Amino acid sequence: MTDAGVDLSQLSEDHQLALHQFTAVTNQEVKDAIPILQRCQWNVQIAIARFFDGEPAEDPVAEASANIPAPQDTRRQANLLHELNTSSRSSRSRNRQLDPAPRVVPQPESQVTAQTPLLLSIIFTPFSLLYSLLSKYFRFFGYLFPFLPRLWGRLTASNINTPAGRRTATGRRPLNPRDSAARFLREFEEGYGMHSLPFFENGYAQAYDMAKKELKFLLVVLVSPEHDDTSSFIRDTLLSQEVVDFIRAPENSIILWAGNVQDSEAYQVSAALNCTKFPFAALVVHTPQVSATAMSTVARITGPTPPPQFVSKLRQAIQQHSEPLTRARAQRAEMQATRDIRQAQDSAYERSLAQDRERARKKREEAERKAREEKEAQEQEQAKEREARKLEQWRQWRASSIPSEPAAGGKDIVGISLRMPSGDRVVRKFAADAAVEELYAFVECYDILQSEEGVPKGVEEPKDFEHEYRFQLVSPMPREVYEVKAGGSIREKIGRSGNLIVERTDVEESGEEEE
Template sequence: MSSSGLDISQLSENEQSALGTYTAVTGQEPSEAIPLLRRSQWNVQIAISKFFDGEGPDPVEEARAALNNPPPPRPARQAQNLMRDDLNAHFSPAPRVDPAPRVETQPENQVVYRPSFIVALLFTPFNLLYRLVWGGFRIFGALFPFLPRFFNSTASNALQGARRNTNGRRALGPQDTAARFIREFEEEYESNSIGFLENGYNMALEKAHRDMKFLLVVLLAPEHDDTSDWVRDTLLSQEVTEFVNDPQNDVLVWGGNVQDSEAYQVSNSLRCTKFPFAAVIVHTPGVSSTAMSVVSRISGTTSPTEFVEKLRTAISQNREPLERIRSTRAEQQASRSLREEQDSAYERSLAIDRERARQRREAEAARQREEQEAAERAVAEEKRIHDLGLWKQWRAQNIAEEPSADLKDAVRISIRLPSGERVIRRFAPDTEIEELYAFVECYDLMTELQEKTTLVEKPKGIEHHYGFRLVSPMPRTVYDVEAGGLIREKVGRGGNLLVEPIDDDSDEEEV
């Protein structure tokens, strides 16, 4: 990465995990997230707080900048128009923008402690006494309004926490608290046309920052006398609801009851001094690159026209920076989508190339395998022909001579060879059927062997199998060599035989 100076793969496992968590929450680019995480010592919570609340100046970096870039020397004489500066400062004051704080809320999975019945019964008198004292203090505070604000600014966090937790309302998580507020609001005013967000304040800030929208925070105090009238006459008026619900205004609304812990912390953080209270929060890039700032506060009872006018003014003053950020994000998203499409197309192209290469390798392997098998078959056929020739030379020498015409019991057999040639030969009656098969097998060598006087020994390691069968056509009778027997017993005194080659198809038909 150009900005971080370190590739993501060079980060440690913990740093990569922190980077993934941070980018998932903030949606910030890794090139911008890594420097912020480094400045936060890779603490995800601190980095997220800096992202949403803004990051204060770094004293070390400021000191380095001061050493590297010393300030220019001030002129000896500086002329100022004090009247003009005073008038400009008076008539065009710079709008005050305060950062929108985040609050510490109760975790969703926190278990609420409930005392046993006996303990609750023992502390019931103290609880009643405390409620009486606290009720009297609230009446006294209503008579003298400055006292609660005085105690709020001077009391310790423990006392404020005690005040928040003793209003009789059950402490819930942020989302459940928001759901309870919406339910009570609908029951009280029989309407929810304003569209409150059903999540916690921090999540509402994150949603407004992520979607580049304005967050309208509405804080209600049910004990205040003007709350009910203000909600019915102003907040739920047609003019306000139409403005807030208009998609072009980009307004999100979050509401809270100050009797709840979260809303009470929000009221203190936003410096709420008068109820009913509303504040407009928006991302302000001019103030900080990541901060959400309060750009408008609406305190006390206001008419619908005045309320809408204040909202419109706050939105119009901060819309242009948001539009620039939206356009920048749209360009970044378009670039990211384009890169993802290019990466996806590249991955698909690689997958196609890999598949083609695999198919080529498989085809080449199949071709080589076929060639090897063909070569093996050729070698085997060569060996078979060679072994058959040796065996036929040996066997032809051992075939008995044809008996003379004087032998009356000789068996006369007519054999039709596969070539169409017919051979007639006489065999002794005690000749084995295998002798007849050997005569047919070695018939082509019988003439040649009669001229040779050299004897051939029986070849070793050769197991011969006849590749034909002798068949009598009518009626069809197969004289199997494996069945054995004498020619006289099988064929009789004479007969006509056919030589049928044996192959796989003929074997299947026989079966």
């Protein structure tokens, strides 16, 4: 075997690659890394496992190689290496406890109040009352003498130069999470120029919630401007193309949040993540193997770290927790699909129910419309029947009040020839001073006057009934209509005799109703 002082140029390309991978993960010196790799036959995984778990008393690879025949050496050695690698990883995963990553919500300093102990509040109660009385007393005097407040303001003018906003010990004004993130990005671009890092432009709690909801990795980067390695870490590692490409890669699902520990929120995050050295980076992810809602810190990177080592640690942590995260995503997708199916079924049921309700509503409205129409028709029929009964009662009452025909040869008699709607001609004599309405009443009650039973006696005039003649008397040549509303006597309107035609005025109305 080659000793530890061998020249790197003498190593093969595979051995140089193995040496580079081992030093990137373990941060060991080359002179210390080569002996371990030589003892592990340049197997990087076994060398890393031995470095973190300690080397066993006996070399399992050498012992296995010595006890196995030559033709089967390569195959069984590979199996042994695989078993050793699997056992070392399982032992490390069992022994290592995932640190919980709490959700940090900074409390505004203006809302921070200190509760006074009960004993002190009791002791200072008299002083509080005295202060209240004095304050009211001085306010009263200030109201009476307005120059006193101005004089007191001049005496205490030293407070005018105090800044209006409260500032921290570092001189930074405390802001809300979104404004703090915007200030960090602005200072970052001013100090290091334009970049391609996808910083999350909001508070840590919002980034935490997004990573938990979308099952992504949350990369938290905390820097301290007072630390000597901050500038070199940002320029050489964080802004290196390798790190930027790794963070922006969609398959890695990384949310990047960074903060300055001089800000209140970033300082609280550093305390929650147990940050002891700057610059600091932590990878936080949902760990369903711990609990259904757990968020854990799965990787920590402290101090200045080369880009390959920085990316290697992140990649290793992502690979270790990708499988549980994939299962969680699948479960969520299945739950979401089930929820969508149930929602679609509920929507279809609601639509069907709405259609049934609409049909029932239309059916009910149609039934109500028919019932309303039937009721209206029935009411109209009843109204017509009442109207007909009252009209018949009026005709009987009016027929009883029509005077008898004057005797022939008498004075002041007018002879009228009437042609009825039936075509019959009726000749009758009327008193000359009789009103035209008498002539209309005779025509209206002619059938009762000519009936065999005669005119009924004792019929009263119907109440709440206004009679209207539905015909008119017309003189044919020249044509002249003698309206009942015009009034006047028969002699004034017609003369000593006349031929009149009875024309019905309700023919058109009845025709329209039939149509």
